[in-house]
Amino acid sequence: MIPVNKPRLDGNERKYLMECMDSGWISSEGPFVKRFEQGYGARLGRRHAITVNSGTAALEAAVLALDLKAGDEVIVPAFTIICCASAITRAGATPVLVDCDPLTWNMDVEQVRARITPRTRAIMAVHVYGLPVDMDPLFELARQHGLRVVEDAAEAIGLKYKDRECGSMGDVSCFSFYANKHITTGEGGMILTSDDKIAERCARYRNLCFVPPRRFVHEELGWNYRMCNIQAALGLAQLEKLDQTIAIKRRMGELYQELLRGVAGLHLPLDRTPWANNGYWVFGVVLSDDVPFDAAQAADRLAAKGVQTRPFFWPLHEQPVLRKMGLFKGEHYPVSERLARRGFYLPCGLGLSEHELRFSAAALKEILV
Numbered sequence: 001m002i003p004v005n006k007p008r009l010d011g012n013e014r015k016y017l018m019e020c021m022d023s024g025w026i027s028s029e030g031p032f033v034k035r036f037e038q039g040y041g042a043r044l045g046r047r048h049a050i051t052v053n054s055g056t057a058a059l060e061a062a063v064l065a066l067d068l069k070a071g072d073e074v075i076v077p078a079f080t081i082i083c084c085a086s087a088i089t090r091a092g093a094t095p096v097l098v099d100c101d102p103l104t105w106n107m108d109v110e111q112v113r114a115r116i117t118p119r120t121r122a123i124m125a126v127h128v129y130g131l132p133v134d135m136d137p138l139f140e141l142a143r144q145h146g147l148r149v150v151e152d153a154a155e156a157i158g159l160k161y162k163d164r165e166c167g168s169m170g171d172v173s174c175f176s177f178y179a180n181k182h183i184t185t186g187e188g189g190m191i192l193t194s195d196d197k198i199a200e201r202c203a204r205y206r207n208l209c210f211v212p213p214r215r216f217v218h219e220e221l222g223w224n225y226r227m228c229n230i231q232a233a234l235g236l237a238q239l240e241k242l243d244q245t246i247a248i249k250r251r252m253g254e255l256y257q258e259l260l261r262g263v264a265g266l267h268l269p270l271d272r273t274p275w276a277n278n279g280y281w282v283f284g285v286v287l288s289d290d291v292p293f294d295a296a297q298a299a300d301r302l303a304a305k306g307v308q309t310r311p312f313f314w315p316l317h318e319q320p321v322l323r324k325m326g327l328f329k330g331e332h333y334p335v336s337e338r339l340a341r342r343g344f345y346l347p348c349g350l351g352l353s354e355h356e357l358r359f360s361a362a363a364l365k366e367i368l369v
């Protein structure tokens, strides 16, 4: 079976891990944590870089740091991962959804404007599947209405929006270093901000809200969201080769485009928009309506041919857990609903060989004839 993801650990990962072993520094107090934070913050030009132990933790701390009140609203795309919504609800605020654009699969900026109310406090922009969101119109809305922008750049590490780095633009920006991301620490995450207050809060929440003067006396409850030195060692090694990683992903995406262009029944991702190139974090495809089976059946057919795939996101307004909380009653986001049922992505890990990629593309063509 060709796996949907296989990481590539061919840089200084082994060397840095051995340094952890030899020095005995394995906890979050070890030196790689600071080095990874400093290198990451410097690359993206942000004053504060705060490692955490997942992208979910990054979003939770970042949204909590905005100090929202019950009833405050955060606008978020319907087509994203659940932790975008849970970061908002756990901070006591209300997620308000917008549908995505049928071509970019990113949040529809025009709909954002329509959903702003006097309770809106923030917009959460999520760069979906490696194609950056058109951020400038969002920032213009945010400026007009005094809103914060939370940027989820988990799927756009190292990518650019115009001449700016994804993850350098939000009031607070979040990253995941899960095994399929452009930088992976196995599990891990990062928060970037140039806002001193947000940074101080995130750092505090990450570490059980330990505060001076007396350690073990707490004014607030936090979490243990700390990244350990072993994870940071992997992260630093991968940060060093991020440009190569981006180039590999881009080439893989271009090759898939070349192999699948014009295949009946398939919609391919946009290769570029006026504001960004697709970084192809994953290579998603969407079945057209005349294909007599859906994404789940396509996944079974591809698995039978030895090709593993992953389904697209399931939209937030159709999440049973959120509906049970009374959210999104009677709401519909048809583009997200359709993508969830017709879309899936192909093997695209950094460890994928060209042969495996060509085999995967050929298998997809076979199931469509």
Ligand SMILES: *Cc1c(COP(=O)(O)O)cnc(C)c1O
Residues within 6 Å of the ligand: 053, 054, 055, 056, 057, 080, 081, 083, 084, 126, 127, 152, 154, 155, 175, 176, 177, 178, 187, 188, 189
């Ligand atoms: C991966 C991902 C996350 C979650 O990160 P974890 O490290 O798995 O918690 C959040 N948002 C997006 C867009 C992601 O792709």
